[in-house]
Amino acid sequence: MRSEMRERFGLGRKPHGFRYPDYSQTDPTIGKLQITAARLLRSKPAMPPAARSILVRLSVLLAFCAGWFGCTMPLPDIRVGVDAISSPSAAGAQSFKLVPKYPGSVQGPDVHAYAIAAIKASLETKGMFESPKGTRPEMLVEFDYGVGHTVPLLDGTPVVEKFLQISARRYEEKNPAGRNRGEELWDVRTTLVSPSASVEHALPLLAAVAVDYIGRDTHAEQTVKIPRNSPTVQHVKEAMGSGPAKP
Numbered sequence: 001m002r003s004e005m006r007e008r009f010g011l012g013r014k015p016h017g018f019r020y021p022d023y024s025q026t027d028p029t030i031g032k033l034q035i036t037a038a039r040l041l042r043s044k045p046a047m048p049p050a051a052r053s054i055l056v057r058l059s060v061l062l063a064f065c066a067g068w069f070g071c072t073m074p075l076p077d078i079r080v081g082v083d084a085i086s087s088p089s090a091a092g093a094q095s096f097k098l099v100p101k102y103p104g105s106v107q108g109p110d111v112h113a114y115a116i117a118a119i120k121a122s123l124e125t126k127g128m129f130e131s132p133k134g135t136r137p138e139m140l141v142e143f144d145y146g147v148g149h150t151v152p153l154l155d156g157t158p159v160v161e162k163f164l165q166i167s168a169r170r171y172e173e174k175n176p177a178g179r180n181r182g183e184e185l186w187d188v189r190t191t192l193v194s195p196s197a198s199v200e201h202a203l204p205l206l207a208a209v210a211v212d213y214i215g216r217d218t219h220a221e222q223t224v225k226i227p228r229n230s231p232t233v234q235h236v237k238e239a240m241g242s243g244p245a246k247p
Helices: 002-008 028-041 049-069 109-124 200-212 231-240
Strands: 078-086 095-100 139-152 158-171 181-194 222-226
Touching: 078 200, 095 109, 109 139, 109 158, 109 200, 109 231, 139 181, 158 200, 181 200, 200 222, 200 231
Parallel strands: 095 139
Antiparallel strands: 078 181, 078 222, 139 158, 158 181
C-alpha cells in the first residue's frame, strides 16, 4: 500500500520524462506547497532526517486529499472597498428608473449593457424592481463605473482600481432645473483593486456588494472580505445571463 502511494504521488523513482502531478491549476495553495516541498527536499545542506520525514508525510497527505477525495484548500477572500451613505427617508422605496450618471462616459455598448444587467440583478435580490414603462418610479437610480488609479507594487506588478457607484434620489416631476432628481436617498461606491485593467468582469461582484450597503452609513470607506464562491455573486451572474461580448 505504501509503495503504491509513493508511486501515485511522486515519491518513488520515476522513468525519464515523467511529470509529477500538478495541482497548481485545480488548487493554487496545494500547488505552491508542492513546489516549496520539492525545493526544501533538494536544498543544500541536506535537511535533517526527522524534518525530511515530516515534510514527505505532509506532501503525501495533501496530495492524497486532493487526488483521492477532490478536496481543496480554501482560496483567499476578495477584498472590496465600500463607502456608503443613507438618508433616514430611504426606507420603503422599491421601484426605480436606472440612468447613467454621466452619459458621455459610457465605455462601449457591450460593457454598458453588462453594467445595467449587473445593477438590475443586484437590486432585484433586495426586492427592488424596475418601474414598468408608463408608470412613475419611486426612485431615480444613477450609476457610474470605470477604471481608477493604477498603483505599482514592490514586485513591479501594477494593480488597477475598478469602481462602481450607484445612488438613488426621490423621483419627482420636472423640477425648476428640468430634472427628475429629488431628495437624495442613498449612495454606495464599491472598489476592487486587481492586476486586470478590465472593469466589466468585476461588475457583478461590485454590484452585489453595493446593494448589501443600501440604507447603511459606513462613515468612511471600509474594506470587506467576500468569498470567491459567494452565493450572492453567483446568483447575480446567473440572473444576468451571458457576459459581455469578447473583443
